[in-house]
Amino acid sequence: MEQLRIETDGDTLRVRGPLTAETAAALWRALEARVAEGGDVTVDLSGVSRLGTAGAAALAEGSARARAAGGRVVVAGPRPEHEEVLEQVVLPPVRPHRRRAPxxxxxxxxxxxxxxxxxxxxxxxxxxxxxxxxxxxxxxxxxxxxxxxxxxxxxxxxxxxxxxxxxxxxxxxxxxxxxxxxxxxxxxxxxxxxxxxxxxxxxxxxxxxxxxxxxxxxxxxxxxxxxxxxxxxxxxxxxxxxxxxxxxxxxxxxxxxxxxxxxxxxxxxxxxxxxxxxxxxxxxxxxxxxxxxxxxxxxxxxxxxxxxxxxxxxxxxxxxxxxxxxxxxxxxxxxxxxxxxxxxxxxxxxxxxxxxxxxxxxxx
Amino acid sequence: MADVDLVAWARGLDLAFGERRVLRGVDADFPRGAITCVLGGSGSGKTTLLKCLVGLLAPSAGSTALLGLDIVRAPAAEREAVLRRVGMLFQQGALFGSMTVGENVRLPLEQHTRLPPALMDRMVDLRLAQVGLADARDRRPSELSGGMQKRAALARASILDPEVLFCDEPSAGLDPVVSAGIDELLVFFARRLHVSVVAITHELSSVERIADRVVMLVGGEVIAQGALDEVRASPDPRLREFFERRPPPTERLGRPLLDELRPRDARR
Structure with a gap:
């Protein structure tokens, strides 16, 4: 299976490989620590072969947390098909997921x-x-x-x-x-x-x-x-x-x-x-x-x-x-x-x- | 319209499950001798309306009548007497799993008539043949495909030639040929056996084949009702979407992620 590789270059995360349910956790781990500090993070998608729902969710969650901390997550070099996926994902007004009754x-x-x-x-x-x-x-x-x-x-x-x-x-x-x-x-x-x-x-x-x-x-x-x-x-x-x-x-x-x-x-x-x-x-x-x-x-x-x-x-x-x-x-x-x-x-x-x-x- | 011409009606019907209002002030008429199709998308309250009309659900407000009886508030004996003149085809069939198909169809005869057993057997065979299930009489419902279950359920619902036949999506999920067969059968019931039919459907082809009259539900409200041709000619965009098979514009609850992730200079 194709591997996901993430290279760090200053504030930029260069992602290569498929960004799907199997691999999105790695991107999320890389993003989570950075956005908490409140800086801007650029995710370079030009090397991403396939962007799935899990990958989009990692970007969405990262973006929401970055906003909360006063920063931003931006993407660089998305291919047209990536743009279509990101266009379909909407950021709804925040509504916490329901947990089971205590x-x-x-x-x-x-x-x-x-x-x-x-x-x-x-x-x-x-x-x-x-x-x-x-x-x-x-x-x-x-x-x-x-x-x-x-x-x-x-x-x-x-x-x-x-x-x-x-x-x-x-x-x-x-x-x-x-x-x-x-x-x-x-x-x-x-x-x-x-x-x-x-x-x-x-x-x-x-x-x-x-x-x-x-x-x-x-x-x-x-x-x-x-x-x-x-x-x-x-x-x-x-x-x-x-x-x-x-x-x-x-x-x-x-x-x-x-x-x-x-x-x-x-x-x-x-x-x-x-x-x-x-x-x-x-x-x-x-x-x-x-x-x-x-x-x-x-x-x-x-x-x-x-x-x-x-x-x-x-x-x-x-x-x-x-x-x-x-x-x-x-x-x-x-x-x-x-x-x-x-x-x-x-x-x-x-x-x-x-x-x-x-x-x-x-x-x- | 005088009540005698209607087999069922609803006035100002409201029904809520918890906080979710499923029916909002529904007024609907179901005339005798006609095939009335209740149209609407998934979750528009069609099944709920049907269940209110036969008294399976009690509305939070408003009133209904079935064959002239206030089915929700009537005493049990009167309710049962009226329901004997009514048939209902459930969405999932609701055949009794502990009986064969033949026994299922026979049940209303055994419970409500005193016909000789030989005659009951003959009626069961006849109706099963009509729905194309002559060979399935001695099988259990669980051994039948979804489409066959639905046809068996239709046979059970119609065995007593009811005055009103309620059908919850009679042809949904069936292949086009079988679906056309069911539609033909409903027309036969209505024209030859004087059964008034109330059918839920969202299949336009089926509506065009059978409907004399349509009631259109959107979000628990009746937005149009009347003869098929009248309703079809209406300029209401929600009806246009339905009859022209156009998906409504997708409701967007927030802004696209792409806008959020675009660098500032690129957005200009």
Whole structure:
């Protein structure tokens, strides 16, 4: 490649070679120091083979700085094609380039965005709940197949991972408990502890967390992409309510899928406990099962399933609210998806704590 | 003009995104049975005007009507009832990526009619053949070229023979032959199926083929509207530039760098 050479001769910089994006930095370095001192600088362009935008920008920036310091940059010996390039470049009134918003502003905007999303989420929840009841009444027009499709995606496709995680958690929980309880000769109570924890808390919560990661995020991203591609606008112009068309099938599917998965998770968690009881604590399987059945009441299962329905609604409404929020491009889809996952996990824990607290107060 | 003759109108329409005013006091009429072309350069507010007319954007001031209904303020049920009689072709097509082309075109039929399925299938095939996409019915939109997507979107927008068909640049980015085909189709819709067409375009050749009436937007303002021949005869320099395909003189925001860099004696 042809090299750029700069010779200095008093106040004159003699430039030879191409003055393009690859080489303009050298000219700029030579100019920068000189113009700051406020003297006049002449740039001799007669040896320049090609003058590109970067070269012109170096001259423009040098000229502006020289003016500020009381000097000037002038060119000597420009060829006609150089003159044409310099004629096209205009020096606009100085306007600083915009930088990114500072941290605090970013933080404030984020909080504002989360508030707006929550408000939108509540409004959507109201509308969708109404439509869900209404369409159960009238029959969802051609949306039955769609509901089933979502049910498979949210539910059956997620079952293996939910069951595996619940089984492993059941194992870990039983191990921890067994180690402590064995010291008191109370090993059999591992069954009580595992059953209660799994049915009331771990089953529903772990299931919901997995569903948030698998399906909540996918709803937010899918709807977000539809917003960007104007597909949601297209629905509206067709006179099809996007909430009815997009949200209601997902709401139905999620309301069925999360409790169903929770039942599987409960079973897997209990099985994990049983495995530890049999192998590590040498309890007979019948004894472990009897202990479990004697201790557990239907209410323990039901409170867990009640929670899982609430979790399902949290997941759908948060994902849909972030997904359907106005978007400007692909980057906003990514951000909305992240925000939807974080928000639903937070709300999930909030709802769980609230229900557990109320339930405990009611029991005592 | 009495409202009954208009499928859509706008009065004193203002719309701003933040500080940027995109529409400034737009008054525009779209008569029934005609093909009205909305003309203007990029960024002149054409798409924004269209989105206001169908109620996708709420104006900051002024009012609109679509088939006699104040679409922005009407309750949802009335709005949906009117929108069933309207079709819209989006600039990028906006086909549903999760469905095939055929399913996309079928969707308005499934949602808004109770036709027997066999008849719906027949209508889909017929309209896809009309736009030259008979072979693409079972493909996904992402497998189609940009021009094919646009034609598929036109098929979807027109499947119910709407009273009004809004088209955002129906022929932009298409090769001249396909573009002429789309224009012919729009004329067919208007003359034979009594569809009133509102089409955004900046292609003069297309305007000359299809327009009964034009609305010219510059910088968010309507500078002329009326029959094509009247507007074309106007002496307004901005219209002359458009119809004679002359670029306007480039706006210079500052002085050329060359003047700045010339030695003092050479400038004299």
């Amino acid at each position: 941290f605090l502003e970013h933080l404030g905007a984020g909080a504002h965005g989360a508030g707006a999303a929550l408000a939108r989420s509540l409004r959507l929840a109201g509308g969708a709940a109404w439509l869900a009841i209404a369409s159960a009444w009238r029959g969802p027009r051609g949306r039955f197949a769609e509901t089933v499709r979502h049910l498979v995606r949210f539910g059956s496709d997620g079952a293996p991972v939910v069951v595996t995680i619940a089984l492993l958690l059941g194992l870990a929980l039983a191990f921890q408990a067994a180690y402590q309880l064995r010291q008191f000769g109370a090993s059999i109570f591992v069954a009580n502890l595992v059953a209660l924890s799994v049915l009331r808390e771990l089953g529903p919560v772990m299931t919901a967390v997995v569903v948030i990661g698998r399906s909540g995020s996918s709803i937010a991203a899918e709807l977000g992409t539809m917003v960007v591609r104007e597909e949601v606008d297209a629905l509206e112009v067709m006179g099809i309510d996007p909430v009815q068309y997009l949200v209601v099938p997902r709401l139905y599917a999620m309301t069925i899928a999360v409790p169903a998965l929770t039942v599987f998770a409960d079973a897997a968690g209990l099985l994990g406990g049983l495995l530890i009881g049999v192998t590590y604590l040498d309890i007979a399987p019948q004894a472990y099962l009897q202990q479990t059945l004697r201790f557990v009441v239907p209410g323990d299962l039901l409170i867990g399933l009640f929670k899982s329905v609430l979790f399902a609604w949290v997941i759908v409404f948060v994902a849909v609210a972030y997904g359907l929020a106005p978007k400007s491009g692909p980057d906003t889809v990514g951000r909305a998806t992240t925000a939807s996952v974080v928000t639903s996990i937070f709300l999930l824990v909030l709802v769980d704590t609230t229900v557990t607290t109320l339930h405990t107060i009611w029991l005592t």
